[in-house]
Amino acid sequence: MKAVIISCGTEIVTGQCVDTNSAWLSGRLTAGGVEVVAHVSIGDEVGRIAEAIRRGREEADLILITGGLGPTRDDVTRDAMALALETPLQENAEALAQIREFFRQWQREMPESNKVQAMIPQGCEVIPNPKGTAPGIAYWATTPNPLLTKEGDSASPLTKGGLRGVIALPGVPSEMKEIFEACVAPRIGKEGGSCTLIARLNCFGIGEARIGEILADLMARGRNPLVGTTASQAVITIRILASGENASAVRTLLDTDRSEIRRRLGVAVFGEENDTLHGIVARLLIERKQTIVTAESCTGGLLGKLLTDVPGSSAYFVRGYIVYSNQSKSELLQVPGDVIEKQGAVSEEVARLLAENARRAADCDYALSITGIAGPSGGSTEKPVGLVYIGLATESGVEVRRVLLGDHLSREEIRDRACKTALNMLRIKLLS
C-alpha cells in the first residue's frame, strides 16, 4: 500500500513555516507498513490542491492532506477536496454540532466565521476533532459513496486506479495527530500485502563518513535491509529498513542488522528510535536513583531545560544555576573573582569550580557545568567562538573537558552541541 501526503498552506511554500506534519504522518504510516512515496506541499489555491489530489491517485492508494481546514478565508482544502471528488460542499449538521460543543466546553461564544468549518464535501465522513474546531474529512473508497460510486460503476473517479481513501486533517499538529490515531491508524493495520519495518540507532561523538566506512557492506544499495545514515545536529541516525512478505522474517532481518551495527559501533550508539541523549541520561539516573544539578553559563538554561523535558524529571533533577554574569558565578557558586579575572570566565578552572561547588551546594550525585563562548562575537585568538569547557563532578572528583566546536557553527548550534557533549560525558560516566 502506497501513500502520498499533501500539505496545504501558502505559509509552507513561502517558507513562513516548516511542515512537521508530513514527517509525523510518514513515521506512523511507515510503521504501519505503508510506503510513503512522496510529500507534496502547495499553497492555498483550490485548483492546485485539487490537482495534487488527482495526481496522487496515479501513484498511491491513500492521500492524506493536512492544513487548510481553519475558519479563515485562506482555508480552502474543503473546496479543493470537493472539486477533486466532484461533489458539492454542504453544511453538515454533525460537524456543526461538534464545533458548537467545542466552544460550549470552553465557555466561549462561537464566532460566526467558524461555521464554514462545518461545510463538508457531500458523501464524506466527518471525523470529530476533540482538540479544536476543524473536523477532519474522510472519503473512503471502500465505503460505497452513493454520489460517487454507483453499483458496477468502475469509472467513478475515486475507485478507478485503486485509490482507497482521501483524508483531510487539520494543520495544527496536535489536532492532526489525535484525528489520525482515532480514525486513520486503525484502518491501516488491516491492510494486507508486504510488510516493512524500520529501526533507528542514534549515535553521538562519531562522524557520518566514519560510520559509513564501518558499515560499508551493510549500506550497499539494493540490499535488504536497506541501511542509511542521516546527520542532524551532530547526532548521526542509522536507519534500517527491512521488507518482505512475512512479518516474522522481516523482524529477524531487522534484529540481525541492529545487533551487528551495535556490535560494530559500541558506545557510540546512545539509543534507538526517538531516544535523545537527555532522555537516555534521564533513564539511567532514574534506574540508579541518582540526582543531578546543573551550573550553566553560555547555555543559559538549555541544559536544565533538556534534563526537565522528560516527564518525572523531579526524580533526578534537583536544581540549576544559570550563572550568566561573572558576579553570579561568584555570588551563587563561590568562584573567586580573581580566578575569573586571571583565567577568564571561559576556563578549565571556572568549569571545575562551578561543577564542584554546585554538586556540594545541592548535595547531588552529579553536577554538570558549562562555560564557553557561544558567539557570534566575543571570541579571540586564544579563546575563539565555539570554545567550551564542560565540568562533570562526581563523588570521586571533577573531570573537565575542553571542546572546540568550531566557528562555522551558529550560536544556537554551539549551545546545542555543548549541552549534548555534556550529556554524553555524563552518559558514558553512568555506563562505566
Added chain:
Amino acid sequence: MKAVIISCGTEIVTGQCVDTNSAWLSGRLTAGGVEVVAHVSIGDEVGRIAEAIRRGREEADLILITGGLGPTRDDVTRDAMALALETPLQENAEALAQIREFFRQWQREMPESNKVQAMIPQGCEVIPNPKGTAPGIAYWATTPNPLLTKEGDSASPLTKGGLRGVIALPGVPSEMKEIFEACVAPRIGKEGGSCTLIARLNCFGIGEARIGEILADLMARGRNPLVGTTASQAVITIRILASGENASAVRTLLDTDRSEIRRRLGVAVFGEENDTLHGIVARLLIERKQTIVTAESCTGGLLGKLLTDVPGSSAYFVRGYIVYSNQSKSELLQVPGDVIEKQGAVSEEVARLLAENARRAADCDYALSITGIAGPSGGSTEKPVGLVYIGLATESGVEVRRVLLGDHLSREEIRDRACKTALNMLRIKLLS
C-alpha cells in the same frame, strides 16, 4: 519566475526527520520574487528523484534539490541529476581538491569514501562548500552546456520548457544555506518579471478566528495583497503577500495593509518577520538598559534559555534560578517551607515570593517566575495539568497571573506557552 524544491532522503519520507531546508529556501526565494509552486520530498531512489526533476520542468524555471550529496551509499542525488540531465558522472578535479582541502584544514585524513563526493555530472558547475565535504552542483541552462545544448538545438531536454537551472545543494542546513547565498541568491536578484513582496506580523494572546473576524475584509480570496493567518505554538502569524509589476507600487500595497492590520490589532501584534517574543523583550530591555533575573520551576531553564538565545544577552540577563525541587525554592530563594506545604509549590504565593526574592537577590529591574504543572501527570481537580502561575516583579511590586493552559496540551507545549505568556507579560509592562 517559478521554482520547485525537491528534498531527497528516505529519512524524510519515512518520517525520521523533518525537512526544514525547503522552508528556508522558500523564504529566500519568495523574498527574491520567485514563486515557489511546490515542495516535493522523495526517498533515496535514483529513478524517482530523476523523475521529480523532469516533472519539475513542467511547472518551474528553477529546480532546487537538497540532500543526497553525502559520502555514503544512500546518497544518490548526483546519479539522479546525471540521469535527468542525460550526462555521465565524472570525477571532478576541482571538487576533489576542495574536499581534500577541507580535511587538511581540520587536520584530518580524508576517508576514501569521501572521494565519491567529487563525482559530478559532466557539464555542471561545482559550487565550493566551505563548511563541509559535499560540494553543490549547478546546471545553468543560460550557460551553454556543450554536452546538452548544441547550437540551435531547441529540443535539448533542459532548454525547452524554459528551465533555467537545476541546482543540487547539500542536505545539512548550514552548508545548504551557505552555498545558496554564495551561488544561487545572486543569480535570482537579476531576474526580471513580476515582483512579489511578503510581510509577516506576529501576534500573541489572541485567537486565530478572532483575528479572522477583525481582518475579514482584508482576507478576501483573490484580493491583492493576499492576507492569510497561520497558528503555530500559540503565535498567530499574519502573512501579507503583495504582487504586481512595479516594485514601488507593490511596496506601497504591502505597507498600507501592514499599517491597517497593526492599527486594528494594537498591542496583540508583538513583532514582524522572524521576531520572537523573547527577541522583542531582549530588544526592549537593551533599549532601556534594564536587567532581568528568572526563577523557574516547571519550565526548568527554558525561560533562561530563551532570554539568552539572543546574541549579546549578557547586557540584560544576569542570572537564573532553576528551583525545581521544593528544597531548592527554600534554600535558593527563601520560600518558607510552610508556604509550600499549605499553598502548594504551584500557587500564587510561591510565584510571588520567587519573583520578589529573585529580583532582590540579583538586584535586577525585573524578575520573572514560573511555577506550574507541566504534566502529563501530577494534576488534581483543583490544580489540573496546565495550571501555571507567573510572577513579574518590578520596583513597584509583584504582579501574579494565573493561567490555565488546558490539559489538551503536551508537556512541551505547556512549558512553551508558560514561557511565552511570561515574556508577553514583561513585553506589555515594558511598553506601558
